[in-house]
Amino acid sequence: xxxxxxxxxxxxxAAVERDTGLSKDTLRVWERRYGFxxxxxxxxxxxxxxxxxxxxxxxxxxxxxxGQRPARIVAASVEELADLVxxxxxxxxxxQAPEHDATLLQFVCLHRATELAAGLRRALxxxxxxxxxxxTLAPLAAEVGEAWMxxxxxxxxEHLFTEQVQNLLRGxxxxxxxxxxxxxxxxxxxxxxxxxxxxxxxxxxxxxEGVSCTSLGTRTPLADIxxxxxxxxxxxxxxxxxxxxxxxxxxxxxxxxxxSLPAHVALWAGGGAVHNRHKRLDGVRVVDGLExxxxxxxxxxxxxxxxxx
Amino acid sequence: xxxxxxxxxxxxxAAVERDTGLSKDTLRVWERRYGFxxxxxxxxxxxxxxxxxxxxxxxxxxxxxxGQRPARIVAASVEELADLVxxxxxxxxxxQAPEHDATLLQFVCLHRATELAAGLRRALxxxxxxxxxxxTLAPLAAEVGEAWMxxxxxxxxEHLFTEQVQNLLRGxxxxxxxxxxxxxxxxxxxxxxxxxxxxxxxxxxxxxEGVSCTSLGTRTPLADIxxxxxxxxxxxxxxxxxxxxxxxxxxxxxxxxxxSLPAHVALWAGGGAVHNRHKRLDGVRVVDGLExxxxxxxxxxxxxxxxxx
DNA sequence: GATTGCGTTTGTCGTGGACAAAAAATACAC
DNA sequence: GTGTATTTTTTGTCCACGACAAACGCAATC
Numbered sequence: 001x002x003x004x005x006x007x008x009x010x011x012x013x014a015a016v017e018r019d020t021g022l023s024k025d026t027l028r029v030w031e032r033r034y035g036f037x038x039x040x041x042x043x044x045x046x047x048x049x050x051x052x053x054x055x056x057x058x059x060x061x062x063x064x065x066x067g068q069r070p071a072r073i074v075a076a077s078v079e080e081l082a083d084l085v086x087x088x089x090x091x092x093x094x095x096q097a098p099e100h101d102a103t104l105l106q107f108v109c110l111h112r113a114t115e116l117a118a119g120l121r122r123a124l125x126x127x128x129x130x131x132x133x134x135x136t137l138a139p140l141a142a143e144v145g146e147a148w149m150x151x152x153x154x155x156x157x158e159h160l161f162t163e164q165v166q167n168l169l170r171g172x173x174x175x176x177x178x179x180x181x182x183x184x185x186x187x188x189x190x191x192x193x194x195x196x197x198x199x200x201x202x203x204x205x206x207x208x209e210g211v212s213c214t215s216l217g218t219r220t221p222l223a224d225i226x227x228x229x230x231x232x233x234x235x236x237x238x239x240x241x242x243x244x245x246x247x248x249x250x251x252x253x254x255x256x257x258x259x260s261l262p263a264h265v266a267l268w269a270g271g272g273a274v275h276n277r278h279k280r281l282d283g284v285r286v287v288d289g290l291e292x293x294x295x296x297x298x299x300x301x302x303x304x305x306x307x308x309x
Numbered sequence: 310x311x312x313x314x315x316x317x318x319x320x321x322x323a324a325v326e327r328d329t330g331l332s333k334d335t336l337r338v339w340e341r342r343y344g345f346x347x348x349x350x351x352x353x354x355x356x357x358x359x360x361x362x363x364x365x366x367x368x369x370x371x372x373x374x375x376g377q378r379p380a381r382i383v384a385a386s387v388e389e390l391a392d393l394v395x396x397x398x399x400x401x402x403x404x405q406a407p408e409h410d411a412t413l414l415q416f417v418c419l420h421r422a423t424e425l426a427a428g429l430r431r432a433l434x435x436x437x438x439x440x441x442x443x444x445t446l447a448p449l450a451a452e453v454g455e456a457w458m459x460x461x462x463x464x465x466x467e468h469l470f471t472e473q474v475q476n477l478l479r480g481x482x483x484x485x486x487x488x489x490x491x492x493x494x495x496x497x498x499x500x501x502x503x504x505x506x507x508x509x510x511x512x513x514x515x516x517x518e519g520v521s522c523t524s525l526g527t528r529t530p531l532a533d534i535x536x537x538x539x540x541x542x543x544x545x546x547x548x549x550x551x552x553x554x555x556x557x558x559x560x561x562x563x564x565x566x567x568x569s570l571p572a573h574v575a576l577w578a579g580g581g582a583v584h585n586r587h588k589r590l591d592g593v594r595v596v597d598g599l600e601x602x603x604x605x606x607x608x609x610x611x612x613x614x615x616x617x618x
Numbered sequence: 619g620a621t622t623g624c625g626t627t628t629g630t631c632g633t634g635g636a637c638a639a640a641a642a643a644t645a646c647a648c
Numbered sequence: 649g650t651g652t653a654t655t656t657t658t659t660g661t662c663c664a665c666g667a668c669a670a671a672c673g674c675a676a677t678c
Binding site: 167225 | 318327328419420422423426463464465468469471472475476477479480482483484489497499500501503523524525526528529530531532533534536537540541542565569
């Protein structure tokens with residue numbers, strides 16, 4: 001440890017924002033309303049958060065992401081927080097958990113990265129790209145997300161998992177040289193969506209079908225999606241929304257984009273935030289699950305028979 | 310958030326912060342001090358930035374990253390900004406510009422993605438991973454950045470470039486099965502750094518040297534970097550800072566991380582934000598350019614001869 | 619079961635003053 | 649001329665606390 005480990009490390013409000021993802025405004029308003037956090041102050045009145053309050057804020061953030069409400073947990077004592085974590089842990093026991101995940105899930109930790117990479121690679125070779133994504137990767141990703149929520153994984157473990165999967169999927173996708181088939185599909189996410197795995201899995205499902213896929217990665221502004229669609233003469237725009245994305249915002253964004261795109265361009269949306277939300281989304285093909293991607297593709301091809309000659 | 314596309318789009322202060330990287334505080338204080346930006350207001354007094362002011366802020370941001378000072382450019386007229394951009398354009402004409410870039414640069418646009426991917430792949434095969442990164446990719450990435458600053462590329466073009474490079478590099482890195490050599494290096498970026506290309510290029514330089522590289526991707530909180538370093542028994546922590554990252558913040562963060570890591574763990578920092586900043590960074594090995602990565606590696610190996618037996 | 623309406627909760631935005639770190643400008647020594 | 653202190657200006661971040669709209673939970677209703 002460092003030489004100062006016997007003292008309490010302190011953090012500025014900017015450092016806490018960086019490490020917890022809670023905005024400065026939120027930190028100040030919690031202090032005002034709930035009395036926590038209660039940082040010390042320096043000579044100039046600036047907040048100095050001690051280490052233990054930072055740790056507690058990170059736990060609160062995790063519970064918040066898990067659906068808890070601030071009023072209940074921000075002012076809660078350490079014991080109450082521990083109880084809530086326990087409750088989460090027990091409730092997530094799934095009756096028919098797929099057993100093949102358990103093998104790979106245990107490799108999702110920092111000192112078993114090599115085994116994880118090898119296991120994923122082996123599964124990909126055995127199953128082929130599409131079955132690998134549907135049967136192995138998607139369930140495993142869900143398991144990882146839940147384990148993280150329960151505090152069984154640290155941030156680094158989740159990052160490492162994402163990196164390994166990216167290396168594998170991008171290699172597999174890149175190996176299938178650019179197809180020129182139809183439809184021409186543009187894949188991306190909106191600026192507030194940072195998760196790339198859903199996008200990559202969708203691409204992995206589509207590329208083997210002879211589709212011409214162009215991915216812009218994450219965080220493309222609406223106006224640029226529109227411009228790119230027209231410039232690239234795409235037939236389909238496909239967006240991915242993780243379950244962390246606010247559903248309301250996803251619906252608004254999709255309707256706005258739908259209105260700004262020509263009618264002949266199809267708009268597909270997939271991921272947790274739009275799951276089972278077909279109703280409010282006229283003109284948007286909601287893709288429910290990865291296998292539905294293939295159904296959407298077949299629908300499009302049935303509706304757009306290739307030009308003779 | 311913007312509105313209908315046929316009218317003049319307007320953006321909230323949060324949207325402008327997201328799209329420009331300028332903090333809300335900075336945007337408000339510029340308005341107070343320099344009279345720009347001068348957003349409209351909605352019924353509730355909230356700022357509504359029109360599209361043209363957002364574009365101008367983006368340009369200002371790029372000039373700021375290029376070394377200009379706010380007093381000179383924030384209040385400057387459109388003509389003065391155009392003059393400065395012209396000055397940049399002419400000064401960036403490098404006497405011995407590598408000519409192979411020009412070929413690839415022209416493929417960095419939406420409808421030539423296939424050619425770009427093929428050209429990059431060919432260059433990689435011809436040059437090998439390390440020379441490809443140093444001689445082709447890094448100059449090309451710089452060219453793309455400059456072209457974007459000059460407004461010659463749209464957002465989608467830059468995203469597409471990043472995606473193609475990621476597909477190629479991750480495939481190449483993943484193909485070299487996890488080495489178990491020394492040192493054990495942990496690669497990542499801090500939470501405010503979203504650019505992954507610098508990290509990938511560093512990894513591409515190191516992996517062929519038989520180093521054991523573990524990348525956590527972007528946006529790892531300081532505390533998690535520290536925890537991961539200890540849990541994974543790493544010898545080196547390597548961070549990447551793009552030139553868009555505020556230098557002062559990079560220095561602060563690095564010193565904070567340095568203080569929290571054991572002395573026997575080396576801390577390397579590379580990228581535009583820390584270029585030529587050795588002075589204030591005691592205990593941090595500033596890596597100036599990709600080739601310096603290999604020098605840093607050799608330094609480490611000289612200082613840590615492998616245990617006999 | 620799905621929608622609608624209504625309090626409550628909650629994060630973001632507003633203002634303007636203050637301050638410290640960085641950069642520029644100046645003064646000074648060699 | 650070149651290098652090093654010292655002052656001055658510039659610049660981004662932080663503070664407080666009020667305001668408000670969107671999101672949410674819950675109940676009533678179709």
